[in-house]
Amino acid sequence: MTATTDQATKRVLLAAPRGYCAGVDRAVVTVEKALDLYGAPVYVRKEIVHNKHVVTTLEKRGAIFVEETDEVPEGATVIFSAHGVAPVVHEEAKALGLKTIDATCPLVTKVHREAVRFASDDYDILLIGHEGHEEVVGTAGEAPEHITLVDGPDDVDNVTVRDPDKVVWLSQTTLSVDETMETVRRLREKFPQLQDPPSDDICYATQNRQLAVKHMAPDCDLMIVVGSRNSSNSVRLVEVALEHGSKAGHLVDYAEEIDETWLDGVRTVGVTSGASVPEILVRGVLDYLSSRGFEDVRPVVAAEESLMFSLPNEIRRDLKAAGLSDKMRHDGSFAEAGSLH
Secondary structure (H helix, E strand, C coil): CCHHHHHHHCEEEEEECCCCCHHHHHHHHHHHHHHHHHCCCEEEECCCCCCHHHHHHHHHHCEEEECCHHHCCCCCEEEECCCCCCHHHHHHHHHCCCEEEECCCHHHHHHHHHHHHHHHCCCEEEEECCCCCHHHHHHHCCCCCCEEEECCHHHHHHCCCCCCCCEEEEECCCCCHHHHHHHHHHHHHHCCCCECCCCCCCCHHHHHHHHHHHHHHHHCCEEEEECCCCCHHHHHHHHHHHHCCCCCEEEECCHHHCCHHHHCCCCEEEEEECCCCCHHHHHHHHHHHHCCCCCEEEEEECCCCCCCCCCCHHHHHHHHHCCCCCCCCCCCCCCCCCCCC
């Protein structure tokens, strides 16, 4: 095979949609606007979103990330992350006299409200999710006496309830759709009267990104997912790729983490990114691949997304009072190196 022919066989399948979802965009812009409005430092409880680049960039601008509320100086401003917090965290912040801005994704807030409603009706709530994940901790905190965590299909055998006729399932928003449905199937075998949530808990962005990967995977020798290792939805994308036919799959934060040996014998590389990843990082991966002969980039469009959320009420009020814009932005402008948008 000639070098020219070899070059022509190399291609990239680029997933669409990928990267920032509406909830992540809202959370990141909330921290940026708070820094503009109040000046540094602004405290953020936990990582605002699970992405190393985003957190590092915001730290350089003056955001201080803490693990617990009591690490925030009395009277300071603290932002709650996109993953949500339990009611006890709001109570702790109030006791410390903190100014709070709640950047919880509205789709996570929806699950919180479902938990409160079903608990008030005295249901046992089976929360499908990963133990220790911040979103799960926050949701479980809404009704701890009513919620039992179910960590995947293999955990179903361990589940017990008070009344099998009064049980409902909810889920973490960033799970594998297929694995969650398998967990629900097994739960329903055990509890035939199991009720579904009023609407799908796995968020639209998680589903769309997994759908694009499912379309691409059978044609991929290698799937590169841009995202951090503590990002549940990014980790799931690698798993989905391997489950649906990709010969190999890897998670990277930056293009520099790609091992060149991964490309040995590879003709088709799939590229996507988790829902908390700015597009600039995907561009870095595409540039890396292009420099190694993968110049033919073909989009794989699984869905169109246009959803945007307004900023939290607390900061919108202060921005308007200061005469500053409270408008949101889509991620997608990646001309400025290091930009989060």
